[in-house]
Amino acid sequence: MPTRPCPLNHGRPRHHRTLQPKWHNHHRRHRPMSGRRRGPSQGLEFLTAGEDNYCCTCAQAATSVKKMNIEKFRNRDLEEYVKQHSVRQTEVQKKLMAETLKHPESKMMADPVQYQLMANLIQVINAKKVLDVGVFTGASALSAALALPEDGIVHALDISEEYTNIAKKLWSEAAVNHKITLHLAHAEDTLQKFIDSGEAGTFDFAFIDADKEGYDRYYELCLVLVRRGGIIAFDDTLWDGRVIDPSNQMPSTVAIRKLNEKLRDDQRINLSLLNIGDGLSLCFIK
Ligand SMILES: C[S@@+](CC[C@H](N)C(=O)[O-])C[C@H]1O[C@@H](n2cnc3c(N)ncnc32)[C@H](O)[C@@H]1O
Known part of the structure; x- marks a missing residue:
């Protein structure tokens, strides 16, 4: 049973005996799959975002966080790249x-x-x-x-x-x-x-x-x-x-x-x- 904290769950362990029922149930239903992707026939969708595995809900959140970071990176660093690779000034x-x-x-x-x-x-x-x-x-x-x-x-x-x-x-x-x-x-x-x-x-x-x-x-x-x-x-x-x-x-x-x-x-x-x-x-x- 994995004990590594879900990357989007504020450091709380994924599975633990003392968990409150609601949270516990959520993570039982969305059990991590050690890198393997489970097909819909098995009832669970598990997404991979980067190198971390997340349950489907968390993966959506992770994807949007990642997207936001990429957008920030695009705006700031790509603008700078464009300047450095095109602007000619006296x-x-x-x-x-x-x-x-x-x-x-x-x-x-x-x-x-x-x-x-x-x-x-x-x-x-x-x-x-x-x-x-x-x-x-x-x-x-x-x-x-x-x-x-x-x-x-x-x-x-x-x-x-x-x-x-x-x-x-x-x-x-x-x-x-x-x-x-x-x-x-x-x-x-x-x-x-x-x-x-x-x-x-x-x-x-x-x-x-x-x-x-x-x-x-x-x-x-x-x-x-x-x-x-x-x-x-x-x-x-x-x-x-x-x-x-x-x-x-x-x-x-x-x-x-x-x-x-x-x-x-x-x-x-x-x-x-x-x-x-x-x-x-x-x-x-x-
Ligand atoms: C955004 S700056 C111009 C920047 C400039 N084109 C550049 O590339 O560095 C706007 C200028 O418009 C001038 N301005 C504002 N109202 C104006 C008006 N009614 N007629 C003429 N110039 C005006 C301001 O004094 C200011 O210098």
Whole structure:
């Protein structure tokens, strides 16, 4: 008779004379089989999870614990693996990210895997004119500027002088400041200004990463400004998972949920919603 504790039963022995009847009966009915799997004809189903044998109830619990651990492992370690096996950064990009990570608002910076995908898209579509809506410390604008040809331009839109002063210093170090024009004003006003000055349909790529409640308005304005065959990208469209938490009714969450529904049904674009970083939606303008 095995005396090894059931791995999911808090160290209590599987079989013992002094057991309370209920627990005792449960474990008599679910007797471990020393690694052998008993067929249904013998009345008992015994599952193997890893190297341990569990009764069927415990095995289900063990499987879900294992699954949870695998999911955690996937999220954390596989993300790191992806970064280590794909991300290419210049020294200034690395410095910018390291400096930004010390910033109290560092979580506003997007993910290097996202930057690289967008940089690759910028090159694939031969972009020359890019909108960066929400600059912060300048990582997204820097990545776009590095991907553009010498005569390319990034129009970088933000309201914060404090954040963008950090960005300007690093753009200068990366020798791309001639490719970036900063507009310090509400993004909606700047985008409208471009439309009013006749630049509709002249942009190739837009990255929208400013205040979430403004996303839909920026989208509509960017749809006017970006040409057919161009791309509008949104960061944070999974919003740390809050989009699937119905109890979360924060204005930012509600805005992103509504936008995701709108993009799904919007026939003006083809769409990809990618589970990288905090969610990256790519709108390919038809
Ligand atoms: C998430 S951060 C941008 C991160 C940046 N794209 C990056 O990859 O590091 C959002 C930025 O949007 C700016 N912002 C917020 N509301 C804005 C508005 N109405 N117009 C322009 N910029 C705004 C903030 O000042 C902040 O720098």
